[in-house]
Amino acid sequence: MSEEAITLKHLTVAYQSVPVLWDVSLGFKKGKMTAIIGPNGAGKSTLIKAMLQLIKPLTGEVAFSLNDHQMAPYKEVKQQVAYVPQNSSVDWDFPTTVLDVVTMGRYGRLGWFKRAKKADKEIAAQQLAKVGMQTFADRQISQLSGGQRQRVFLARALAQEADIYLLDEPLAGVDMKTERIIMNLLHELVAEGKTVIVVHHDLQTVEEYFDEVVFINRSLMAAGSVSSAFTDKNIEETYRTDQNVGERSAQP
Amino acid sequence: MEQLLALFSDYTFQIVALGTGFLGLLSGVVGTYATLRKESLLGDALSHAALPGIALAFLLIGKKDLVYLLGGALISGLIATALIQWISKKSTVKFDNALSVVLSSFFGLGLVLLTHIQGLENANQAGLEKFIYGQASSMLLSDVQLLLAVGAGILVLVLLLWKELKVFAFDPVFTQTLGFQTRILQFILSAMIILTVIFGLESVGVILMSALLIGPAVAARQWSDRLGVVLILAGLFGMVSGVAGTFISSIGRQIPTGPTIVLVLSLIVMISLIFSPKRGLIIRWVNQRRKKKAYIKQIEEKQERSEKYAR
Known part of the structure; x- marks a missing residue:
């Protein structure tokens, strides 16, 4: 049995009074690449x-749970957890350059008030080279294509030098080249012993890309290694019904 | 000419120009963050909603002490913005609708109270209406000193929190995952916007203060893709508008300062929108035509080639 990097116990989330996630208990394996899959709005x-x-x-x-922490709350390990949001979440007309955005990945380690130093810029430039974007360093970010934006976001997360990487649909709407670059880098991270968790939408590539799979549709539908849990039955059950969790139990 | 020289060496003019110039600089810098965070409309709501606070403060205290009046402005502005946030969060009314409803009802209340005050038999009553359009000439040395002190504090804070404000303005969610308390950054940003607006009420007025917040940022963004340059340019544009507006309104009689400052600013905005070498209307039009021509040429060449083969 391998260890768990993140352990969820009875996690329930609601927007206003509508439950979106119902009683999810789950462990994400350390040093593995896990896909979170499920229909839209799941x-x-x-x-x-x-x-x-x-x-x-x-x-x-x-x-x-990291090397020096066991079952710690998020606020104690923030610097060790990197997050790549969906790239539609920011204003790409913001007056800043590609290298600048990647350097932001260093800000957490710097802490309040301290400026980014030369070493931070160098680390940022290295990450930019890893995603094949070094020639774009001085470009304004609005000039990038969707795939390039996603790669910049990944480079920013890499600059955090974290142990756990959480990515929200990094492959949505990107070109083949970007998909290959991103997946190669994520596999490199896993090879270094890091934990990678990806919200994924393409069922065709799950077996090729991932070690572990988690099926979500309002509640946990199934989880396990791709070889054992990625079955037609689990896929069908997850995508079959609109789950309306909580409504029954909320009514008397 | 002699008149101009006399004006420039006039002590009051110097004080007022210093005040409005610095206010413009501050508005440019703070307004850049406000527009990047898409919070410039809150500045608008805040300034309009300040009017009843000014009137009520005068009614309660009975004299025109700027500190009390601005204190009243601050309180009613904050109540209004809290009300807007609360309505758009808790009810089904959308943010923009909540904003216009609250903004206009507070402003209406302010106008009613001002009319009431003008009917009172109180020697002090005159001049409160300057807060509507702004009258920079009524700025006192002490007002300018207070503005300089608070404004310098804000500028130092912007320098100290350079990277924090930048990453927060660009991507607040990511900023939170980096371990920064975004609640603190949001509070600092809001406080900077509020203070700038409140200080602008006397010289620019409640109606046009938000223009001084938004205009310099919009103009500056046209000329650069770097936040640092945008901030410096915005500050510069704001300062030039402030000084030039004050100058123009001092030459003539009965020219309110606020509208004059905003007119100068509008001119800068217009020039920036049209002539910016990268984002301006002219260059975009030229580029579009160039591309169209190139495409047409490509298609024609292709047709010619296929016609040749057909033969």
């Missing part, structure tokens, strides 16, 4: 955001 992004305390869960616990 609560995949919500799951990630709740793990990062970006949304306050109604109940439940999220605990992180």
Whole structure:
């Protein structure tokens, strides 16, 4: 049995009074590449955001286990957890350059008030080279294509030099070249012993890309290694019904 | 000419120009963050909603002490913005609708109270209406000193929190995952916007203050893709508008300062929108035509070639 990097216990999340995630208990294996899959609106992004305390869960616990922490709350391990949001979440006309955005990945380690130093810029430039974007360093970010934006976001997360990487649909709407670059880098991270968790939408590539799979549709439908849990039965059950969790139990 | 020289060496003019110039600089810098965070409309709501606070403060205290009046402005502005946030969060009314409803009802209340005050038999009553359009000439040395002190504090804070404000303005969610308390950054940003607006009420007025917040940022963004340059340019544009507007309104009689400042600013915005070498209307039009021509040429060449083969 391999260890768990993130352990969820009875995680329940609601927007206003509508439950989006119902009683999810789950462990993400350390040093593995895990896909979170499920239909649109199943609560995949919500799951990630709740793990990062970006949304306050109604109940439940999220605990992180790293080399020097065991079952620690998120706030103690923030610097070790990198997050790649969906790239539609920011204003790409913001007056800043590609290298600048990647350097932002260093800000957490710097802490309040300290400026980014030359070493930070160098690390940022290295990450930019890893995603094949070094020639774009001085470009304004609005000039990038969707795939290039996604690669910049990944480079920013890499610059954090974290142990756990959480990515929200990094392959949505990107070109083949970007997909290959991103997946190669994620596999490199796993080879270095890091934990990678990806919200994924393409069932065709799950077996090729991932070690572990988690099926979500409002509640946990199934989880396990791709070889054992990625079955037609689990896929069908997850995608078959619109799950309306909580409504029954909320009514007397 | 002599008149101009006399004006420039006039002590009051110097004080007022210093005040409005610095206010413009501050508005440019703070307004850049406000527009990047898409919060410039809140500045608009805040300034309009300040009017009843000014009137009520005068009614309660009975004299025109700027500190009390601005204190009243601050309180009613904050109540209004809290009300807007609360309505758009808790009810089904959308943010923009909540904003216009609250903004206009507070402003209406302010106008009613001002009319009431003008009917009172109180020697002090005159001049409160300057807060509507702004009258920079009524700025006192002490007002300018207070503005300089608070404004310098804000500028130092912007320098100290350079990277924090930048990453927060660009991507607040990511900023939170980096371990920064975004609640603190949001509070600092809001406080900077509120203070700037409140300080602008006397010289620019409640109606046009938000223009001084938004205009310099919009103009500056046209000329650069770097936040640092945009901030410096926005500050510069705001300062030039402030000084030039004050100058123009001092030459003539009965020219309110606020509208004049905003007119100068509008001119800068217009020039920036049209002539910016990268984002301007002219260059975009030229580029579009160039591309169209190139495409047409490509298609024609292709047709010619296929016609040749057909033969």
